[in-house]
Amino acid sequence: MAGTKDRGPTIAVDRELYEKISERAGTKKVKIVTEANEMLNLFLMKEQFLEKWAPHLHLYKTNESSLSLIDDNSKRIVEIELKDNRVWCDTCDKVNCMHCYFGMACFEIAYLKDSKPKNLKVKK
Ligand SMILES: [Zn+2]
Numbered sequence: 001m002a003g004t005k006d007r008g009p010t011i012a013v014d015r016e017l018y019e020k021i022s023e024r025a026g027t028k029k030v031k032i033v034t035e036a037n038e039m040l041n042l043f044l045m046k047e048q049f050l051e052k053w054a055p056h057l058h059l060y061k062t063n064e065s066s067l068s069l070i071d072d073n074s075k076r077i078v079e080i081e082l083k084d085n086r087v088w089c090d091t092c093d094k095v096n097c098m099h100c101y102f103g104m105a106c107f108e109i110a111y112l113k114d115s116k117p118k119n120l121k122v123k124k
Helices: 015-028 032-053 098-105 107-111
Strands: 057-062 067-071 076-083 086-089
Touching: 015 032, 032 098, 057 098, 057 107, 067 098, 067 107, 076 098, 086 098, 098 107
Parallel strands: none
Antiparallel strands: 057 067, 067 076, 076 086
């Protein structure tokens, strides 16, 4: 990893984000700059991995209820949701298709809210 002398340009991050990265660095007993560089590098490497692993899938839109993927193979927009704490594909109607795996590999999966939480009891 880069030392202090060859650190290069710096960027500003939100205070809350800085605190989270600082906590991770402390847990791993590494410098904050090392942890921040590792996190950003992994993000970029993961994007490259997904482009190679599933070149026909692209993240199109994200909101709290779904991730929309463009599937070049089927020429469709596929919706991925979180139901009962499981990633669900509305197109394939299952939890274990490539769309689900791709969705889970996208960092944006963290935005999804469970549309049908398991611990939500239905009143009789
Ligand atoms: Zn699917």
